[in-house]
Amino acid sequence: MSAFGDARFRRLLAGNSVSSFGDSALYLSLGIWAKDLTGSNAAAGAIFVAQGLPCLAAPLAGQLVDRVRRRPLLIVANAAAGAAVLALVLVHSRADLWVMYAVAACYGAASTVISPAGSALIKDLLAEDELAGANAARTTISQGLRIASPLAGAGIYASFGGGCLAVLDSATFAVAIVALLSVRVAETGPHAGAGQRIAGQLLAGAAHLRRTPLLAQITLSATIAMLVLGFYESVTFAVIAAIGRPPSFFGVLMSIQAVGSIIGGLAVGPLIRRVGEARTLGIALGAWAAASLIYTIPALPAACAALAICGVAVPLSAVVITTATQRYSPPRLQGRALAASYMAADLAQTLSITVGAALVDTLGYRPLLLITAVVVASAAIPVVARPARPPTMSGTAMTARDAVSSGNGARE
Numbered sequence: 001m002s003a004f005g006d007a008r009f010r011r012l013l014a015g016n017s018v019s020s021f022g023d024s025a026l027y028l029s030l031g032i033w034a035k036d037l038t039g040s041n042a043a044a045g046a047i048f049v050a051q052g053l054p055c056l057a058a059p060l061a062g063q064l065v066d067r068v069r070r071r072p073l074l075i076v077a078n079a080a081a082g083a084a085v086l087a088l089v090l091v092h093s094r095a096d097l098w099v100m101y102a103v104a105a106c107y108g109a110a111s112t113v114i115s116p117a118g119s120a121l122i123k124d125l126l127a128e129d130e131l132a133g134a135n136a137a138r139t140t141i142s143q144g145l146r147i148a149s150p151l152a153g154a155g156i157y158a159s160f161g162g163g164c165l166a167v168l169d170s171a172t173f174a175v176a177i178v179a180l181l182s183v184r185v186a187e188t189g190p191h192a193g194a195g196q197r198i199a200g201q202l203l204a205g206a207a208h209l210r211r212t213p214l215l216a217q218i219t220l221s222a223t224i225a226m227l228v229l230g231f232y233e234s235v236t237f238a239v240i241a242a243i244g245r246p247p248s249f250f251g252v253l254m255s256i257q258a259v260g261s262i263i264g265g266l267a268v269g270p271l272i273r274r275v276g277e278a279r280t281l282g283i284a285l286g287a288w289a290a291a292s293l294i295y296t297i298p299a300l301p302a303a304c305a306a307l308a309i310c311g312v313a314v315p316l317s318a319v320v321i322t323t324a325t326q327r328y329s330p331p332r333l334q335g336r337a338l339a340a341s342y343m344a345a346d347l348a349q350t351l352s353i354t355v356g357a358a359l360v361d362t363l364g365y366r367p368l369l370l371i372t373a374v375v376v377a378s379a380a381i382p383v384v385a386r387p388a389r390p391p392t393m394s395g396t397a398m399t400a401r402d403a404v405s406s407g408n409g410a411r412e
Helices: 007-038 041-067 070-090 094-125 128-147 149-160 162-181 198-202 204-211 213-229 231-242 249-295 300-327 331-363 365-385 400-405
Strands: none
Touching (some): 007 041, 007 070, 007 149, 041 198, 041 331, 070 094, 204 331, 213 231, 213 300, 249 300, 300 331, 331 365
């Protein structure tokens, strides 16, 4: 059965899609805004650093996701993010740049909660064989919207200013909240964790990833890749300058990347079924390595081709990581396992964004891209050559939907 057969999933997908449109329209424009205010590629890249730093709190976020009901938590987190983004109406000059960084950090903090909570809620909502399709749909639509959202965001920013764009994004959070309020889910009950020390509770998700060979291999390879893929956030502005385009051209390149993401999203489900999660991740990493080499060519066709290939890789890697963690983690650890998985990749990416922002104006973008190609290709080798076997599933991995269909609960 397809996830689209569940009306609740369709409503959540619609709300998430609208919110993603607003997020990407603003998020991708924040770098342009920072570059316009300062003239610095590093200042633009630092926006993404600020957004990534809250991933350090991922163990606390995962603990929260496993200790409370996820739907109310998502409603509160979306409301908080929607309120925080309105602070951008106060930005008028370079002196107000700190407000942009603060809002980016709030975005990151909200995402640290929303990402694992949303994925855990989907795990409760759907059957096991529907997860890959559901995650592919969420990622493909989210990335596909970037065909229009960067251009829309850049257009609104250029015509009406960043404050207007912030108000629009805040309204999209309200749409996500309405979608959440419209569904009822038989959620896995919060896990009390009685008798376990707090450190053990916080690190339980990471310990589970380490003990599960497939999850450990996927997490390690993705994390190694993210140690350099964050260079793209600053490198792209340098590439844009090298090909003689204004900073606002960032939106055009992100739209091209979104086209690639649609292709990747359509392919990821069949790929996982055919070659497994690990090798699908390896294909994504190989694509990123090839794109990095193409991106070193200072020409518009090369830049467009590179980002289209990157776009294909994004949903392949994202869906693999989320689906494998959902499938091979028990309900009581969903939040912490997902948070640990996301944290490893996000922390590595934030570190590489920081390094990229610091080096791009002095070292240049080509050496950074060559390093990226070598490191990402190296990360792809183990998951392609010797992929770990999926663990044997046990009854502890039963979803809330499966339990309900067996007569053990109540659903809408």
